[in-house]
Amino acid sequence: MLPARDRLLALPHVALGALPTPIDDAPRLRDAIGMGARLVIKRDDALPFGFGGNKVRKLGLIAAQALANGVDTLVTCGGVQSNHCRATAAAAARLGMACHIVANGTPPERLTGNALLDALLGAQVHYVADRTARTPAMDALADRLRAEGRKPLIVPLGASTPLGALGLALGVGEIVRQGIVPDVIVHATSSGGTQAGLLAGCALFGLRTEVVGISADDPVDDIGRVVTAIGGGIEELLGLATGALGVGDRFIADASYVGDGYGIPSDASREAQRLAARTEALFTDHWYTAKALAGLIGHARAGRFRDGQVVMFWHTGGQVGLFA
Numbered sequence: 001m002l003p004a005r006d007r008l009l010a011l012p013h014v015a016l017g018a019l020p021t022p023i024d025d026a027p028r029l030r031d032a033i034g035m036g037a038r039l040v041i042k043r044d045d046a047l048p049f050g051f052g053g054n055k056v057r058k059l060g061l062i063a064a065q066a067l068a069n070g071v072d073t074l075v076t077c078g079g080v081q082s083n084h085c086r087a088t089a090a091a092a093a094r095l096g097m098a099c100h101i102v103a104n105g106t107p108p109e110r111l112t113g114n115a116l117l118d119a120l121l122g123a124q125v126h127y128v129a130d131r132t133a134r135t136p137a138m139d140a141l142a143d144r145l146r147a148e149g150r151k152p153l154i155v156p157l158g159a160s161t162p163l164g165a166l167g168l169a170l171g172v173g174e175i176v177r178q179g180i181v182p183d184v185i186v187h188a189t190s191s192g193g194t195q196a197g198l199l200a201g202c203a204l205f206g207l208r209t210e211v212v213g214i215s216a217d218d219p220v221d222d223i224g225r226v227v228t229a230i231g232g233g234i235e236e237l238l239g240l241a242t243g244a245l246g247v248g249d250r251f252i253a254d255a256s257y258v259g260d261g262y263g264i265p266s267d268a269s270r271e272a273q274r275l276a277a278r279t280e281a282l283f284t285d286h287w288y289t290a291k292a293l294a295g296l297i298g299h300a301r302a303g304r305f306r307d308g309q310v311v312m313f314w315h316t317g318g319q320v321g322l323f324a
């Protein structure tokens, strides 16, 4: 396993934000939840680049690939309030590249939250009717840009490619260096890259940590298929045999906190959001992190964590969503 870990650490990487992010103990939140385990928060929301979040880790590797290939334009997609699109627009600005965003939804009457930041960062936004129209629109846009003499790179949804996901595997190496080896990591999951990267990272750094993804939108089986596929891509990229990292085997997710749908607050996410703010001054959003925290609270109350364990809430960002 060691050569693969070395290969991971040797991947070209653009430092978009100062690392490591802090790991904070959250004793008041733990007491409010009533859990006996130690609760720590990995503060990727505090990553000091472009309002931070998990996408910045993924984009550090993708940016290096883009620079090496002479790319001058990043093309990506997401919802109108996508954190990923905002982080990609920020990366493009920092790298001196253009950015085109294919956003499903209607143009907002007033720009708020991530949509406001996309505009400030100079990204061009192209609106499409729904999620299924995004990939064809990105392909058509990239063709048009190439015909105009540009060198575009399509960054797929959530930057959840094997290379992007490895940003989170590097994050696992980071927590090991910070001296924290959690028994359980709980985080928000959607396009699968974060979870695949964390699982791959745990395998590469020899952690037996359980990685529990709380779904923001999709059913568990759908996410499992994507996470397993990204895990396979990571193995290929690092020159490992298929299945060597066991990403699909160790996949655990829970879609029972989605509530009425993606981004729609639920009673549980409202409680989680309030508790985190009032006990630890920690901000979470109803698309991802408040629902993930609601999942952690639900699992704690169901007795899934043992006293003496270390439970890490991997805060993936999304705080800009509070101003959407």
Ligand SMILES: Cc1ncc(COP(=O)(O)O)c(C=O)c1O
Residues within 6 Å of the ligand: 053, 054, 083, 084, 158, 160, 188, 189, 190, 191, 192, 193, 194, 195, 288, 289, 316, 317, 318, 319
């Ligand atoms: C704040 C936040 N948390 C979690 C996620 C989920 O990460 P992933 O798409 O890698 O599963 C996203 C993006 O989709 C996000 O913006």
